[in-house]
Amino acid sequence: MSQALNTNAFIAGSWRRGAGGVFPVYDPASGAEIAQVADCTPDDVSAAVDAASEAFNTWRLKGPKERAAILLKIRDGLNNNKETIATILTKENGKPKGEAMGEVGFAASFFEWFAEEGRRQYGETVPSPAASKRMITVRQPVGVAALITPWNFPIGMIGRKVAAALAAGCTCVVKPAEDTPLTALAFAKVCEEAGVPAGVVNVVPCSRSRVQAVGAALCDSPKVQALSFTGSTIVGKWLYQRCGSTIKKLSLELGGDAPFIVFSSANIGKAVEGAMAAKFRNTGQTCVAANRIFVHESVHDEFVKQFAEAIDKELKSGHGLENGVNHGPIINQRQFERLVKMTDESIAAGAKVVRGGKPGGGLFYPPTLLTGVSGDMPVAKEEIFGPVAPILKFREEDEVVRIANTSDMGLAGYFYTNDIAQAWRVAEALEVGMVGVNEPMVSTCEIPFGGVKHSGLGKEGSLHGLDDYTNIKYICFGV
Template identity: 55%
Template sequence: MTAAMTATLFQRLSAAAAAATHRRFSLDVSSQLLRTRGYVHGRWVSAPSDFPVLDPATGMEIARVSDCGPEDAKRAVDSAYSAFYEWKQYTAKERSLLLRKWFNLMTQHKDNLARLITFECGKPLKESLGEIAYAASFLEWFSEEARRVYGDVVPPPIKDRRILLLKQPVGVTSVITPWNFPSAMITRKVGAALAAGCTAVLKPAEDTPLSALALAELAEQAGIPAGVFNVVPCSREMAASVGRVLCTDPLVAKISFTGSTATGKMLLKMAADTVKRVSMELGGHAPFIVFDSADVDQAVNGAMASKFRNSGQTCVCSNRFLVQSGVYERFVAKLGAAMDAQLRMGHGSEADTTQGPLINARAAEKVGQQIDDAVSQGAKVLRGGRRLHGSFMEPTLLVDVTADMLCVREETFGPLVPVIRFDTEEEALALANASNVGLAGYFYSQDISQIWRVSEALEVGLVGVNEGLISTAEATFGGVKESGMGREGSKYGVDEYLEVKYVCMGGLNV
């Protein structure tokens, strides 16, 4: 993107476009899906104060939401606890049908739900629509899995006994979700919990509470009983006290969290006192490896899809690009050309925008610091490199990157592509696995033996082979090392919300 193009874009974005986008959103203010109060036991509840939700592209306020506190969180937990004893008595088919209705309503209202995402977190509208489809797919999937929670009949060692293994819901689940996928992170967790027979209390990210509250409205319309799904929105200032209730209350049996590794470690410590079940999807630092045998055009397409989705703000987006010497120059040239041709910055509501803002100024500053650190150590900027208006950051391509630079040692969460040259497969694997986290990893190769070796050797929970977009409701999602514990999605996602009870029936005359 040239300097002239950038100047034109941000003159328009910071003045006329900001006002226009604000007016467009105002058309939806009276929508039934635009809820601004907490949702506890089937009622919309106010708090003594509220907090602003800002459009990260313009900095303009789009709504004010009730700032729930620890007392509200406690009421929500109590509500979920009382509702649990009724909800778990619903048959699997009854729970399945309600989740299916919720899925249908999400699909019916996909345009409004996508618009909320775009204005809350800056995601381009096309991507927001994709997220709603992805989010709804978890409700569809778990509506089906609800009817497949099978126990076991085990052959006994003694003739007059029978051994049964029953699967039962763990109880109240606290759900804490991030801003970057404000709908999908909710349905992936809550869909599984409700399918298993658990109830849930959700604390959404302070940046994106509107999407969560809209889902609560649709859950109510679907007929989900009062207390089964509760939403407690709160500001950054209230987050610690609300989170403490959700992680320490003895009535909570399970915690499901997606967020930073540092926060996850704190929640684990709080959960330890009452030995709660915990599943966590924490930080990632995904390697993207291009071997000499790769189809370079295919690798470039995968890099564009993986890196620049949501402006690089996904937990599974590629962070460290490792390219073998034989294709290094070709890959870098083709990737730079693809960035020039395909990326356009702007407000997410504009039809041709592919790159929205980062979530806030702090996020943009972090990317800028990583670029400055790399350049100070000898890296070269081939594309982008500049911090722009508000929290916008130019998509940036760095070459001559080395393993000791900050952008290789820390997760970026922004549109930065640092490219490292390597010579051997062993060198690539050593670089890829030199991280304390292991969520996703990607590599491109046409050598089937290499594909098997590298797939098995990468220390991650998800592997994309010749593919940059791999998430789906049918497959597991979760990491190794400090990227967390447990798995979401797939048939295994329900297991995170179930206990296995052993029943021994003795003295049988059989």
């Protein structure tokens, strides 16, 4: 793949200018403009949906093995161009180059997984209640899938969605986040070079001012049969309502408010190591980031001491392309100001600053550790989405589980304990879709990723990842 940036939309197998002109993309670490990207309108979306709809007529008829061969070529294209794509990702997202490289590999893993899983879309033979009938089920692709992806994992979430859709036999229209369209367009180039047929994968970037109109066009199109979105709960609710008139299949991976609990029996060193990963990966800008950190009163002081030391020792801020940097900027000014406001209000309400707490230059916010946090402070009530770690002290297991479950979110939860009975009790009691017990890194292509309550609908990855892109058809034979 060429080092040159692809800045045009990718529709029906060709690179096109957006009907709305262009919009700028910036490097959040330096503030410099990186490129001017095609600004797509609902008319462009309509063209992309039409192309996907036409391509579906032939793509759906390809055998699972033939589709798998193309998915594996996409996997190879991602792995072979990992350095180039990671550099683009770091420039427009700000995450450290090492994390970006890992994300490209993460995206590639889904194409390998679903290349294999697509060949196992088994139907069923249903025992008939009547001797004169034979009953079976088959799985069939739903049609065109609209895939709306976030800025915090701009290639990882594309991989997780596109791989499942293509393996199921669907075609797709990808609408990337306005902050990170260049990574999505680099992915489109990989698809083109892998021989993906024209119209099977389409990418339509747009500016923030056109996000709602483009999203509405995808929701309102009767040719779009499935919509998958990763992003905020407020936007997810809007999409959910908007899709009602066309009765689409919906998968929504929305906000998180993950509790991270350290019980008295925990290995404190391991708990600190886990908290560092769960809190500060991608500068805290992940939906599964540890949001509220609950620490038992008997180990509170030791945990805070070791956590502060780890922050000092392990985190280095700077541009993600610089050697040794593992802590980047906040994605944009809007998110930065939101983070500053909630942190300042919590400090004013009595939270004590152990580390950080003061904005750096530009969009950089330092790794921040707060103690003395109460449940009514903003950092304990809202999804932080930044490098601020609030510590809340607790005494009893029942108490902390109850408080952890007060959130209307339910994506991920983490806890550390060496009590096996407690591990089972708490893992089953937490109202979340995914639990890490003595482990902060829970996401891989093999597992069903998704939440409960206001954190969304459906599962991505695993054998269940095909469910949102397929219909089960029942066929009854008279004999």
